[in-house]
Amino acid sequence: MKELNIDDARRSLKNVLVGENVNIFNFVNAYGCSIGDGSKIGSFVEIQKNARIGKNCKISSHTFICEGVDIADGVFVGHNVSFINDKYPKAVNPDGTLQNEADWEVVKTEVGQGASIGTSATILCGIKIGANAVVGAGSVVTKDVPAGAVVAGNPARPLKFGAKK
Numbered sequence: 001m002k003e004l005n006i007d008d009a010r011r012s013l014k015n016v017l018v019g020e021n022v023n024i025f026n027f028v029n030a031y032g033c034s035i036g037d038g039s040k041i042g043s044f045v046e047i048q049k050n051a052r053i054g055k056n057c058k059i060s061s062h063t064f065i066c067e068g069v070d071i072a073d074g075v076f077v078g079h080n081v082s083f084i085n086d087k088y089p090k091a092v093n094p095d096g097t098l099q100n101e102a103d104w105e106v107v108k109t110e111v112g113q114g115a116s117i118g119t120s121a122t123i124l125c126g127i128k129i130g131a132n133a134v135v136g137a138g139s140v141v142t143k144d145v146p147a148g149a150v151v152a153g154n155p156a157r158p159l160k161f162g163a164k165k
Contacts, residue, residue, distance in 0.1 A: 001034065016047075019055065033065075036073065050106070054113070068106040068125070075111050078119035078137065083109055085125045112147060121156075 001017040012029045019037035024030075028041055032049025035041065039053050042061035047053065051065045054073035059065070061079050068085040071077070085106050093099055107125035111117070115129050118137030129135065129145045136152025136159070145151050150159045 015049075025061075042079075060119070068108040069111070070108065071111045072113040072115070072131070074114045076116040077111075078117055078121065080120045081117050081123070082121075083123045083125075085109065087125055115145075118152075 001019050003015060003017055005015065006013040011024065011026060013024070014031040016030045017034040019035060019039070021038050022035050023040045025041060025043040027043045028045050030047040033047045033051040033053070035053045036055035036057065038056040039059070041059045042063070044062045045059055045065070047065045048067040050067045051069045053059060053071050054075060056073055057071055057075045057077070059077045063077055063079065063081045064083060066083050066085045069083045086104055087107055090099055093103055109123060109125055109127050111129045112131035112133065114132040115134070117123070117129070117135045118139065120137055121135050121139045121141065123129070123141045127141055127144055129141070130147030130149065132148050133145045134150040135141055135145065135156060136150070139152050139156040140154040141151065142155040145156070151157060152159055
């Protein structure tokens with residue numbers, strides 16, 4: 001992997017570890033993260049520090065991948081997917097001061113190998129999406145998704161098990 005530091009009108013990439021044959025489109029904001037070999041990152045994606053994208057992933061446009069998200073190899077993430085890393089987000093502390101990194105704890109999320117996440121899904125923090133699972137478009141994932149399961153809805157519920165690989 002090589003480290004990229006690019007800051008121009010089309011991309012902002014700071015301290016990003018990038019594998020071979022990675023395709024990063026315009027208007028991507030990524031910093032302090034890693035992107036594995038052969039992955040494709042669509043336009044208007046943000047990938048925050050300490051997030052990891054595995055090899056041969058496709059991250060579609062307008063997606064937000066926050067700190068603490070670990071995406072395994074071969075994962076598809078649809079357009080406008082949002083990950084969350086704080087169970088109780090607040091803007092200010094009890095004394096009225098603006099919160100900073102010291103005032104809350106990142107809650108990690110894992111997406112297993114070969115999983116697919118549909119357009120406009122929201123993935124709450126602390127979730128594990130199993131290998132080859134499918135999350136339907138527009139779903140709100142509030143609980144772990146077993147390997148091979150297909151889930152959809154708000155909150156996401158199992159529709160079937162044994163998704164195609």
